[in-house]
Amino acid sequence: MGNVMRQEKTNPEPDNSDSMFKACSSTFTDCDSLVVLSDYPCRDISEPIFKIGDKLKGLSQEGCWWKVRSRQQGTENYIPSNYVAKVYHGWLFEGISRQKAEELLLLPGNGVGSFLIRESPQERGVYSLSVRHRTIKHYKIFRLTNSWYYISPRLTFQCLEDMVNHYSDSSDGICCALSTPCLALSNPASRTTREAPPVVMRHNLDWKNVNKSQLMSTGELDNMDSKDNMMSYGVRSSIAAYLSLTSVPELENAKGRKKKGKSVYVMPDHSNRNADEDY
Missing domain, CATH: 3.30.505.10 (SH2 domain)
Known part of the structure; x- marks a missing residue:
């Protein structure tokens, strides 16, 4: 206390700038943050320093201008007071x-x-x-x-x-x-963004070298966990059924060839599956 009193006597006219700064700073201590209401400066003038929705920390007030710090970038600058709003309790x-x-x-x-x-x-x-x-x-x-x-x-x-x-x-x-x-x-970097779904890469399928047994073998079709499966169960079932039908005229009309038994694909029985299952 004694030191303070002596300093006041030796400095009868103290500098008011520090007390003014404290008074201005106190206006921001009761709020959580400041929110930018419009891009500043306007995009017609230049690239905005602050964008709508940015959150700021108030530092000091100089008339209608507020010195603020961006909570995202940490940069400091001035912004007109009518471009920001105080936020309490977060909402x-x-x-x-x-x-x-x-x-x-x-x-x-x-x-x-x-x-x-x-x-x-x-x-x-x-x-x-x-x-x-x-x-x-x-x-x-x-x-x-x-x-x-x-x-x-x-x-x-x-x-x-x-x-x-x-x-x-x-x-x-x-x-x-x-x-x-x-x-x-x-x-803004942490705001909700939809990430692209993961892409599962499968080896390319050369249709010219496809072995029909891979498509028409019921054992291969039923083994869903086989690592050699080149396509999904539904696709293989459809292709196998199609080939079994289109191959019949070729076998009947072939001349000079030894008769071959028809290759018949038996569709698996799904009658035991739950009727309420969503496909």
């Missing part, structure tokens, strides 16, 4: 419009049940729930005189957290149960 977005909520919920990484609660940009303390389903559904959140919240009058909640927890367990009147907060996957 409470401060001061965004209905249209902007729809744009955010339609971004990659959000699926059925993704949601956010938005505070009206016109009136503080007025909230709505937006949920992604087949379309984006919106539900106005009402408030009783005792400050309890509700969407349906038969269900009231002491706080918004209780409301989110309830509708996460059951849809209970809304379009679907809440799954994950909007933009829960903040890293």
Whole structure:
């Protein structure tokens, strides 16, 4: 305490820049993160530094400009304050419009049940729930005189957290149960992407050198686990049946050849299979 007092006496006019920085920084300590609402700069001007849906960490505020750090790249830059919104609890977005909520919920990484609660940009303390389903559904959140919240009058909640927890367990009147907060996957690289299905490579089949016994032998067809099988059971069955039929005229019309017994393929009996089996 003594050291502080002596320093104040020796510096009667302290530099206010540090205290201003602390005051500006404190405006970001109560929120989880900032979310970019529109590409900045506009794509008509240059390649955006920040893209819609990116999550940022607020560092300081200088008038209408905020110094921020990207949570994805770790880079620091300035962005106008009207291009970002504060996010609390991961799902409470401060001061965004209905249209902007729809744009955010339609971004990659959000699926059925993704949601956010938005505070009206016109009136503080007025909230709505937006949920992604087949379309984006919106539900106005009402408030009783005792400050309890509700969407349906038969269900009231002491706080918004209780409301989110309830509708996460059951849809209970809304379009679907809440799954994950909007933009829960903040890293674009980790957002939901459908990977290409694995490709199973089989050795090429030379039809000119195919031995009919490989197609028409019932023992070969029934042995589904054989490593020498060149094609699936169904394909081999179809080809074998076709060859057994088309080979008959050739045997009957052949001249000067020794008579050969007809090669007949007996289709396996599947009558014992379960009738409800899905093919």
